[in-house]
Each structure stands twice: as C-alpha cells, then as structure tokens.
Amino acid sequence: MTMPKRPIRFATLGGLFEQDDVDAVTKVLMAATEPSGDFFPLPEEADFQQAFARHEGASAAVMVNSCGTALDLCMMALNIGAGDEVIVPPLTFVCTATCAAARGAKVVFADVDPATLCLSPTAVREKITHRTKAIIPVHFAGLACDVREFERLSSQYGIPVIYDAAHAVGTRFEGQPIGGCGQASCYSFQSNKNFTTLGEGGAVTTNDKAFAEAVRQKKTFGFVYGPKLGVVTIGFNYRMTKPQLAVGLTQLAKIDRTIAWRLERFQRMQELLIDVEELILPASIAPGHGCHLYVVRLNTERVGFGREQLRETLKEQFGVQTTVHYPAVWSWEAFEAIDHDRSACPVAERACQEVISLPIFPKTPFEDLDYLRTALVESIHTLKRKGSQ
Template identity: 35%
Template sequence: MNPRQAPEFPAWPQFGDDERTGLIRALEQGQWWRMGGSEVDSFEREFAAHHGAPFALAVTNGTHALELALQVMGIGPGDEVIVPAFTFISSSQAVQRLGAVAVPVDVDPDTYNIDPVTVAAAITPRTRAIMPVHMAGQIADMDALGKLSADTGIPLLQDAAHAHGARWEGKRVGELSPVSAFSFQNGKLMTAGEGGAVLLPDAETYEKAFIRHSCGRPRTDRRYFHETSGSNFRLNEFSAAVLRAQLGRLDAQIATRQQRWPVLQELLRQIPGVVPQTVDPRADHNSHYMAMFRIPGISEEGRNALVEALVARGLPAFVAFRAVYRTDAFWETGAPDMTVEELAELCPHTEAITRDCVWLQHRVLLGTEEDMHVTAAIVAEVVAETLAAR
C-alpha cells in the first residue's frame, strides 16, 4: 500500500488583485524609490497603526531591521545584548555586526521562548539590551521581561519576525516595548519576498532611524552632508505596495490559523512520543508562524530522518533552528568569553530543542480542519516508523 500523502495546502505566498493593483499603482506614480513615491510612507503609517505603535520605518529586510533598531538604541562595540540561544541566527548576528557581544541564554522548554529567569542571571554591568524573540508567533513572557526591564533600566528590543498581528493580554506588539523589529522575508506571515520594519516610539527616534537607514543623510539634504554613519536600508516602492495588500490579508489568515492550531495541537498531543509547542494563554492572539512539536529523546540524526520522511509524504516540514552558539558564524566576532560546552551547559533546553524539534510551515494551518487530521495521521505514521527503527 502506498504511504498516505499530505493534502494540497494553500500556496504561499498568497496574492491577488490587491497586490496587482498596488504594483501598477507604484509603477504608474513614476517614482520607484521611497524618496519620491508614496507607497513606503503609506505602508509605514498603516503598519504602525495596525501594531499599536506611533511610528514604523520600513527597511530592506528583518536582519537590517534588528541592526538598525540596535543602532538607534545606542548599542555599539563592547556592549552586551542578551538573546535567546534558540532563534534564527539573525537575532545574534545583528548584535555582532555592530561590534557588540551577543549573550545567548536558555529558553522555556514548552513555549520555546526566552526564559526571564535565565535573562536575569545573565545580566552584567555591560548589558545594554534584552532581545526576546516571539517564537512561532507566540509572544514571549512580556510581563516578566517588562518588569525586569523596568527594575534594571535595560531596554527590550522585540524580535517580532514571527509575530505580525500577535497580541499579549490584548496588547499589540507596538504597545509592549518602545522598539521592535519585523521581517517580510518570503516565508513570513506578510511578505514582499524580502523586507522589514522597525516600530518606533516617537518622531524624534523615527527621524534618527530614518537618517541611519538612508546612508546617514537627512531627507532634505541636497549637498551630500551625511550627518552620521549608516547604510542603505531603504525599502522600494514596489515592495511597499505589495506589503500594503499583504497587511490587508493578515487578520483573516491569523483567524484561520487560530482555529486550526488547537485542532492540530490536540491531535499531535495524542501521538505517542510527540509533544506540541505549548501556548501561553496570555498570548491571546497568536499569529502561528509555525506549527512546532518535539519528539523528546530522539537523536538529531533520527529527527533529521523524520523530517525527510515527512517531506517525502508532502508535508512542508523543517528541522528546528540550531542553537546559535553551535554555528561557526557565531564565533567569528562578538561572542562571549565562553566555550561551546560552557554555553551548552547553561542552555539544556535549547540543546534538547535543537536536537528534537520539528516545525511545519504556517500554510499547513491555512488548510481545512480535515487537513489537520490528515497531517496528524502522517506525523503519527512517520514518528512510529522512525522510533521503531532506532
């Protein structure tokens, strides 16, 4: 008998007449960069309003969004920024590219978000920022992190690359800290292929970020008087036009994923050996960037084989992020004065998640309720086969 195959999930990215109309609108305005057009300005206003922030600055990608946010916060050489050990490498690299030191700390084994207890233990006199990453769209414990920030005076920079439209106890991302960063890379919940945004608290900070994202040049300058160091992080008009349409799709897509995840989560929970990501009830509007689950006790090789088997069955499955300190890139510059083994000892949950975690792309959660049952059945079959072969 042929193995059960996955249903045909909705394609990603999703697009339609709104994106086409926006691209034509950007084309016909005759100015295709932000300094002469209106699409980027309009997108910034709309994105900021949607996320409860006074201002948003659109940039070239999510990594640049983090880098620019850190610069605006005054992070530089010798400063320390606490990051989760379990995250995509951009979280730590944005710190390191500014000459600062990325200090990885452990995460919660159930939500996969940064653990406030490990954050508190890692604070030193050189700590200048704390970067919670909202893993898979679930907001980190902003109650505990906000209190820690208030008590220590160390600001929070939210890495919200997975958390478009997410909320914590009814509060939107822009209401949870003064600065946060988003990504619009091709797989993200809103996309123009690439792109990013920084949410900012006031006009003064926006202008400071604007100058840095435009090669250090004020918007009114005509004689090349560059006021500060910077780079070209400007988003183009075509990308902004697409993102305006994508923002219009976001809430309906989140509503579908919020309906589907509880179904899939419960089905996964019933599979022997599988533990799905736990949802913190305070994260009351979860954008569900990924459907994540663990197989505790499996080897990394076994997990990798399991993912390949899921892909062969038609599921968009991926291995989890590797602990940032277990990459060569992390040690090139801006690493703490510790060994891999010492960091691993401090991050046992990250070590386990790196080894045993699997994630399914969010388009799975845009399928039907029946699709969730088929998906879980395939996972159950592949997990049973993989564990039996150990």
C-alpha cells in the first residue's frame, strides 16, 4: 500500500523573509519618495560591510552583486591571466572554475576528499606547478574544508587561496569563522543561500586591507574618491543596490537563528537515515556546519540502479523534488573549448554521479523529514525489486 503523497518542493527561499525585512526595504523606498531622496548606498553599505566582516571573522568585507562577481574580482585583483593555472574542485558550481577561465588561465581540477566532498589538500599538492597562481577550495554544502592544510600549502608554495564560500555564511572551522582565512573568501546571497539580499548578492571578505581596496576599486569603475574623483584601474560596476544592502542587515541579524533551524533539521535527518545502507550520509552535521545543503549520496556500488532513477521515483511516486549539487564542472559543454586538466579525480567523478540534495530548509516541518525518509526507503526498495525481476 502506498502512502498519501505529501509533495515537497525544492523551495529556494523557504519563508526566510519576514516583516522586519519588508520594513527595511519599505523604509528605503519611502525615503526615495521625498524630493531629496536618493539611492546612494550609504550608510547601509558601510554598516552591512562592517557587520558582515565581524560576523565572518574578517577585518574587511566588500559587498558585490553576486558570488560569481566576487570570484571574478579576486582573480582580477590577483592579476591572474594567460599562462597561469588555477586549481579548483570538479564538484562545484561552474563559476568556481570559469572565473579563472575568463581571465585566460588554465583550469586545473584536483580531487575532493571522500568524506567531506571538499577539495582535498593532498590532491591539490599533486597538481601544483610553477604556473599555479591560485587555489579555490569550496566549503561544500556549508562544511568548512581543511583550512589548516590549505594555509600550510599556501605558505609553503606562496600560492594565494581564495575560498569559494558561497555555501558558507555562518560556517566555522574549529569554532572560528572562516571569512578571514586565506587571501579572501567569496560569499553568495543569491535566492537559495543561507540568506539573500533580494535574490542576488555577494561579498568578498579578507584580512588584507590592500586586497580589499583593490577589489573595491575593481567593483566600482576603478574609482578613488577624494577632493577630485580618480579612475586608477580598469574597473566595472558590480555594486549592490541600497534596498539589497538594507535587507542584508536585517537578514544578517537573524542568521545565527536561521542556521540553528537548519542544523536541527539536518541533524534529525541524519538520525532518520542512519540505517539506510544504500545511502552515504554527510560526514558531519554538527555546530559550525553552515548547513546550506543536505546532500546524501546513493551508494551506486551497492545498488543496481542510478541516481536519476531514484530522483525520478521520488518525484513521480512521492512528489519529492530533489536537485543535484553538482554535475562535474567539466561536463558542461563550454568546457570542451576551455583549457583544463581533469586527470586523477576518481572520487569527484563518482560523487558527481551520486549526490542528491534533499529539500530541507530552515522552516521545513519535521513531519516532512519523516516523509522524506519513507519516500527514500520505499523508492530504493521499489527500484531494487524492479532490478531483480
């Protein structure tokens, strides 16, 4: 007998916005109805940058309009260009790699750690050459990567580390925020992240004042303000708008609560799935995990069917929408034309075929988690039965 369907969407925003967020945006818009009103980003930009840097343990934050542009700006600030190599994991969103390719550099993929699915420092060491000009590890799903080992590699070889922290607002490494690690960290405030600035947004955090200034100039046409406006470098317009900055402040004020809600749900899901031997669960869901994504892996070596069959059954039979973070970056068509090295990444190759992100958000009802367990277990049994017929 099949159970009644309880459709669960992969909801991106998940009810994260509340009255105080609406009020903050409304206040900015109302002020702009006055003849003297404007959308000049101060004081919100300065306040948000300061508060975000403090929360993430960095001395400076520069707000930009996405994590993609944050990564682009870091590549520019490091003068990455043709002839250089940049090491990235294959299991990530495409822009972790394309930020380097866009500057003419060669993208070098190194394998991920089998337990954490974050870029493996050991695998990175194998891929370092005299051309390596940056390493971009990702704090995958919100779990901090091995920051200490990357710092060691960085100082041993003199190679800057730029962390892709798109999933990592609120992530901690050994109890400490990660925003001050390496040369810089790039955060995302896009719709489905731990918090959002009206759908798009991002930040670069760093402890290096000169680097922060280089990024700030690049994001604003190369402007230097003073008695006389100067243009000191080729720059762009990657700014965040005033209403976004205002809502960033209200969202940030609630981020620890939001992550606590996520953590409760992720921990419950770990308990519910612990005995499902066809699945490989996240290595660690504990305080300090940013809990951006709850990613399980279908253990394809144990079962006679593939990840896509499981996702289809979950959708068709149970109304459960899942997603995939991520197909291997090199599998995207554009990479056929991009200079890259994808050798020796067996862990990522397998993981990219097995990962499934479950629809769990800060306000997901706990009954949904029970339903998710049942849906997963029954779908796996159905597919196993079909396979043995």
